[in-house]
Amino acid sequence: MLSRKHAGTRMGLRCTKDLLCALTLLEAAGTLALMLYALLWEAGNLVDLPDKRIGFYNFCLWNDTAGELQCLEYEHLQVMGVSLAGMVLGRVCVYACLVFSMFYPIFAAHAKCTEEGEGWKVILIVLIIKMIMLSGGLGTFLLQTSQWIHPSDFTGGFLALLGAQALLLLQILTTIMYLNWEKHTHPCQSPFTEEALPIEI
Numbered sequence: 001m002l003s004r005k006h007a008g009t010r011m012g013l014r015c016t017k018d019l020l021c022a023l024t025l026l027e028a029a030g031t032l033a034l035m036l037y038a039l040l041w042e043a044g045n046l047v048d049l050p051d052k053r054i055g056f057y058n059f060c061l062w063n064d065t066a067g068e069l070q071c072l073e074y075e076h077l078q079v080m081g082v083s084l085a086g087m088v089l090g091r092v093c094v095y096a097c098l099v100f101s102m103f104y105p106i107f108a109a110h111a112k113c114t115e116e117g118e119g120w121k122v123i124l125i126v127l128i129i130k131m132i133m134l135s136g137g138l139g140t141f142l143l144q145t146s147q148w149i150h151p152s153d154f155t156g157g158f159l160a161l162l163g164a165q166a167l168l169l170l171q172i173l174t175t176i177m178y179l180n181w182e183k184h185t186h187p188c189q190s191p192f193t194e195e196a197l198p199i200e201i
Contacts, residue, residue: 020178024123027171028108032101034164039098042157044091046141047149054145055157056091061148086144093137094161097130101164104130120182124175131168134161 042048045055051062053069059077063070074084108123138161142149 020174020181024108024171024174024178025105027167027174028101028105031164031167031171032105034160034167035098035101038157038160038164039095042155042160044094044157045155046158046161047153048155048157049153052148052153054149054153056087056094056141059145081147082144086140090137090139090141090144093133093140097134097137100126100130100133120175120179124172124179127168127172127175131165131172134165134168138165 038044039056043055044057045053047054051069053060053071058071059082060069060071062068072080077087078084104123104126107119107126
């Protein structure tokens with residue numbers, strides 16, 4: 001009876017672990033999909049309107065004289081008070097986060113298959129770094145361009161990056177839950193466990 005109860009408990013713990021692992025991988029896939037949409041499909045444009053297009057590679061404003069969008073070069077942006085270094089830093093941070101996101105699911109799957117606790121600690125560190133890079137890069141870019149962007153101007157690319165940030169936060173929380181679960185379900189082995197008891201002859 002006790003053995004059956006113990007087996008049921010172990011199965012329940014295993015299901016909980018598999019659920020947390022699957023949730024982590026789904027969140028990682030969602031983050032990658034949103035970032036690919038924002039940075040590749042939308043070409044990094046945070047604002048894409050008929051009279052304005054502003055993104056990591058475009059800064060186009062409406063020209064009343066020409067009656068069309070005019071994309072400004074870096075020289076014009078510097079004259080307008082936009083820091084070239086700030087824009088480049090923001091772009092590098094955000095796109096570097098995308099590169100991390102491409103390889104992260106492979107590493108997470110490896111940590112799941114090998115069931116290494118240390119691997120999940122590394123995953124947590126990587127997620128925090130990605131969160132800082134994405135938030136910092138996006139914040140730096142918006143700080144340089146906020147004069148020409150109103151909150152109602154943001155389109156799909158910006159919303160996708162916000163969604164990616166939310167999923168990154170969920171991944172961090174899920175990983176912390178996993179590490180706490182592992183800590184409480186795999187305490188240091190007692191010397192009086194079945195494996196440690198002498199074999200009865």
